[in-house]
Amino acid sequence: MTLVLNEEEIMLRDSAAGFLTETANVEAFRKHRDNPPTAGFDKALWGSIAEMGWCGIAIDEAHGGLGYGFTGLGLIIEQMGKNLTVSPFNSTVLMASTAIAQFGTEAQKQEWLPKIAAGDVVMSLAIQEGSHFDLDSLSTSVSMQGDGFALKVEKRQVLDAISADAFVVVAKDASGYQAFIVTADQVSVRNQSMVDALSSGTVVIDTRLTAEAQMDADSLNNGGLERALDMMNIGLAAELLGVSTEAFELTVGYLRERKQFGKVIGSFQGLQHRAADLFAELELCKAIVLKGLRAVDAGEDLSGLASAVKAKLAQISQRATNEGIQMHGGIGMTDEYNIGFFIKRARVLEHTLGDFHYHLDRYAVQGGF
Numbered sequence: 001m002t003l004v005l006n007e008e009e010i011m012l013r014d015s016a017a018g019f020l021t022e023t024a025n026v027e028a029f030r031k032h033r034d035n036p037p038t039a040g041f042d043k044a045l046w047g048s049i050a051e052m053g054w055c056g057i058a059i060d061e062a063h064g065g066l067g068y069g070f071t072g073l074g075l076i077i078e079q080m081g082k083n084l085t086v087s088p089f090n091s092t093v094l095m096a097s098t099a100i101a102q103f104g105t106e107a108q109k110q111e112w113l114p115k116i117a118a119g120d121v122v123m124s125l126a127i128q129e130g131s132h133f134d135l136d137s138l139s140t141s142v143s144m145q146g147d148g149f150a151l152k153v154e155k156r157q158v159l160d161a162i163s164a165d166a167f168v169v170v171a172k173d174a175s176g177y178q179a180f181i182v183t184a185d186q187v188s189v190r191n192q193s194m195v196d197a198l199s200s201g202t203v204v205i206d207t208r209l210t211a212e213a214q215m216d217a218d219s220l221n222n223g224g225l226e227r228a229l230d231m232m233n234i235g236l237a238a239e240l241l242g243v244s245t246e247a248f249e250l251t252v253g254y255l256r257e258r259k260q261f262g263k264v265i266g267s268f269q270g271l272q273h274r275a276a277d278l279f280a281e282l283e284l285c286k287a288i289v290l291k292g293l294r295a296v297d298a299g300e301d302l303s304g305l306a307s308a309v310k311a312k313l314a315q316i317s318q319r320a321t322n323e324g325i326q327m328h329g330g331i332g333m334t335d336e337y338n339i340g341f342f343i344k345r346a347r348v349l350e351h352t353l354g355d356f357h358y359h360l361d362r363y364a365v366q367g368g369f
Contacts, residue, residue, distance in 0.1 A: 029084040049087060055093050070297050077089070094235040095159070096166075124161060126167045181213055187203050196348040238289050
């Protein structure tokens with residue numbers, strides 16, 4: 001497994017960086033934060049993203065995608081992290097698409113994956129029930145009712161809930177995990193205020209579902225759910241890498257400009273050592289994220305690796321953004337400086353689908369500790 005990008009991947013990364021830096025950058029995020037659209041995202045930008053094929057980059061060609069692979073998807077997500085791009089890419093492309101591909105029925109794949117690839121729908125994953133993600137704590141909320149199902153549950157921190165056309169809802173019954181595709185007209189949504197200013201909500205479900213809405217329970221309970229969540233966490237780690245890298249670069253730029261006692265503060269050895277140490281950690285993070293992305297494409301077991309990747313990126317993103325605030329001094333958290341946006345985005349990403357402690361514990365348990 002090579003841990004360097006090939007020529008084609010470098011072109012994709014640079015193309016994504018160029019487009020997002022020009023059209024979906026931090027200043028666009030600031031405008032969104034100050035005046036968010038009703039839909040929760042810029043539909044024109046979403047259309048452009050779909051036209052470039054990014055929505056279907058990891059979907060196989062048989063279901064309307066490009067079949068390029070998860071590494072390409074991760075490279076785009078990393079650039080979105082660097083620019084704080086606002087779009088339903090994580091909810092729809094990273095999460096819902098991955099869930100359907102891993103444990104959807106063939107009929108569900110044929111119906112929903114081409115729509116996702118074309119950017120025609122916004123979908124989201126509804127799985128978390130408590131204040132923190134914990135797969136083992138899901139309540140028993142599904143029961144058989146005639147030839148269908150009754151589902152009554154409340155799901156929290158559902159990304160882009162207010163604008164989603166449909167949801168992949170993961171729940172439990174007496175026999176194990178169950179998952180359903182539930183359309184927006186079957187749920188009610190409460191907006192949820194998030195510190196990163198992106199769209200999220202609580203989805204309340206109390207409905208009856210036909211057997212056609214049920215996803216493949218055998219696949220779900222025989223590794224499909226775990227692999228899907230591992231893939232999503234590696235994708236989230238790619239965004240954390242982008243957030244961390246940009247926070248670091250903003251900080252180094254500030255160290256080169258800010259003067260104290262007649263010298264730029266970047267000339268002080270204490271700050272140089274802290275910056276150099278963080279640079280080395282970020283280089284390690286680039287390698288581990290790429291290893292995770294390549295492992296997905298190679299069909300390798302992800303159970304330990306995904307948690308190692310997420311835990312490491314959660315740890316380093318916290319450090320990179322904390323150092324960014326500290327080295328900016330008293331101005332770090334003022335609104336006029338962009339560095340404050342990165343620490344808020346990093347904190348939400350760290351806690352999505354399991355934080356540092358959740359994944360460190362999972363990695364240790366799977367390693368026999």
